[in-house]
Amino acid sequence: MTKEQTIYDSAWKYILDQFFPSFIRFFFPEIYDEIDWERGHEFLDKEFQKIVRAAKTGKRYVDKLIKIFLKTGEETWVLFHVEAQAQPDLNLPERMYIYNSLIYLRYRRKTMSIAILGDNNPNWRPTHFEYTIGSTRVSLQFSMVKLLDIKTRFETEKQSKNPFHFFVEAHLRTLETRKNYRRRSEWKFEITKRMIQQGMDQGTVDALFQFIDYLMVLPEHLEEEFMEKIDQLKEEENMPFVAPYEKIIMKRGVKQGLEQGSLREARDAVFDILNTRFMEIPYSINESIQKMDNVSRLRELRKLAITTPSLDEFKQMLKS
Template sequence: MNRDDTLWKAILEDIFDDFLRFFIPNADQVFDMQRGFVFLDKELEQLFPPEGDAFSNRSVDKLVQVFTREGEEKWILVHVEVQGYADAAFAERMFIYFARIFDKYRRPITAFSILTDRNSAFLPTEYRQDFLGTSLVYQFNSYKILAQDTAELAASDNPFAAVALVVQLALQKKKLTEEDLFSLKLSLAKALLTKSFDKQKIRQLLNFLRYYIRFEEAETITKFDQALDQLTNRQQTMGLEEFLLYRERKAGLEQGLEQGLEQGLEQGLEQGIEKGRIGKSRAVVVNMIRQTAFSDDQIADLAEVNVDFVAQVRQELA
């Protein structure tokens, strides 16, 4: 799983009630939000094993059990697919997901595909099959982030609109200078802080913004981090993940050079780089434990370390 996948999985869980409200206008009348949601990641893995299966390279997906407001207890499975590239087999894959999920649970299913790719012509909404008098049409909800009106998203009071704006900016990254990207990313943060969202959700959305749109230059990362510190009035200044990677890598090289004066340049560099790598990993993990609500598994994915290492650092900080 790459970092963007982890961020998507986390934000969908953090604001899933708003996700439902964004796509279903009367969501609060249909669903009992107070009962919460059950995220069936393990059940989904059983249906689509991560290895030895044609779907092992699938994009982000969430299977969620929700509860309706109807008199008798029943639930609906909401399947969310986040797709970051054009895929000719996408519609067929959505149907196979539906078929396997329905075969196991025998419950009503509504499916959403959130398309985060740059191909404006790619917008699958149905799967069709017709052979010798037998036909099938499977339709699902598709939401193309690239095609959405930016002004409407900015005016929305739904947190999921803020997620869509972040992705839209990330899609523009290749066409923007580092300075322009900084200005637009900071503008998103300022706009987010003016919204009347729950404080915890604002924190989660800011984390998504900070890590989903990444700068190339360490100086820009530092500048953005400082600007965000001022906006949020945080007393503790922590570097973003990319800055920590850069800083620790540089520290490792410098330490290696110092050791090289006594032990030989080549050997010193190797030792310094290795020590910097370990320090880098710890700094990244400490940063995320202190500033985010990510689980140990999510932090391990983002920092590219073993989950046991994350657990050990968390215990040391307790």
């Protein structure tokens, strides 16, 4: 897997986890209206990993198996596949069929299968898998959304507050500017400016920016220019938006320590983010973090420190 592919895939995986209802509302408003959101939704990661191992498809993909409840009371499973790369995957239809079949075979669950295609080939639009042998025919029809088709919505839905409006535009602009980082920097600023002017809650803005910032990679000199423009914009319009915490941490060398598995650096990463965002950390939170000796858990808390809207919510998650 290339570094670029890893960036695309990771960004999509995390934003799906963070903003799943917004994802459905943006891409499938008709399905959104049929779901009983008060009953919540559940990511079936463990169940899906058993399917992935059984499928033996080789590569890892951005696939999510999610349990939802319809307003009729029926429990439904939905398989989402996001093909985030510019290169179409010709094996996609077969894999969709294999996954759907194995889910039914193992769990006896009826599953909606949906593919989100982020490539730049307007003619690649798979919606079914089929084979025939003798008098037997086997087939699967699945839903498909092409990100290229959504470009027109950026103009007609300028007032949208849906996080995926901004994220999908960032995805497509990143593909467009693979060989033009100057133009990418301009798009990154334009998207970020519109995002923070839309009046979304601070937690959503902060979390969404992390995904866009991770996706729209810039050379160091252009990144510095971008951050200076954001700082200037904040002063001109009195915006509450805070510079990306991840970059603050990276500049202090904390990220390197975290990746090396250092408990001390992992704790410091959490403290630095909390201090940057909330200025003062209560003693109870400080003590709880100091007692932790699990780097993986500290990594999770680091993400929460970036995205949580308040210290109270962070404290609740700290207890869970």
